[in-house]
Amino acid sequence: MASPESGACAGGGTSRIRSRRRLAAAVAAAVTVGAGLGLRAAMTGDVAKYGGDALYTLLIVALVVLVAPSVTARKAAAVALALSWGVEFLQLSGVPAELSRHSVAARLVLGSTFGPQDLLWYTVGALGGWGLVAWSRRPVAGRAVTSRGRSLGR
Numbered sequence: 465m466a467s468p469e470s471g472a473c474a475g476g477g478t479s480r481i482r483s484r485r486r487l488a489a490a491v492a493a494a495v496t497v498g499a500g501l502g503l504r505a506a507m508t509g510d511v512a513k514y515g516g517d518a519l520y521t522l523l524i525v526a527l528v529v530l531v532a533p534s535v536t537a538r539k540a541a542a543v544a545l546a547l548s549w550g551v552e553f554l555q556l557s558g559v560p561a562e563l564s565r566h567s568v569a570a571r572l573v574l575g576s577t578f579g580p581q582d583l584l585w586y587t588v589g590a591l592g593g594w595g596l597v598a599w600s601r602r603p604v605a606g607r608a609v610t611s612r613g614r615s616l617g618r
Contacts, residue, residue, distance in 0.1 A: 485533035493526040517585035541594035548586035598614025
């Protein structure tokens with residue numbers, strides 16, 4: 465029998481779990497974008513740059529969960545990290561730099577220049593996302609959950 469964690473529980477709980485996860489992911493994405501914009505407005509230099517890198521990957525984790533709410537925390541973080549690293553390595557081609565000259569959106573999403581240190585900060589964001597998704601799915605203390613995802617306690 466599947467666990468409520470897997471999102472495959474019986475008794476109609478699956479759609480409620482997915483809806484809650486999508487809502488939480490949408491809120492997390494909005495908060496992350498706000499944090500990124502706030503960081504850029506309030507800070508400069510390395511703090512803004514590397515904090516932005518971590519938040520970029522954290523945003524991708526939230527978007528992965530929004531699109532696929534049953535995905536595991538590990539898989540969401542791995543997909544986000546792979547996408548972040550892929551975009552960073554794409555910068556070696558010069559394509560993102562050219563697109564960034566013509567579009568602010570391209571500059572925000574693709575960046576322009578490769579920086580090996582960015583890979584570390586993307587990893588920090590992925591680990592943070594993994595931890596947050598896993599934490600958000602933990603059982604609540606004092607509340608037993610049936611195999612159908614229903615609360616038995618308090």
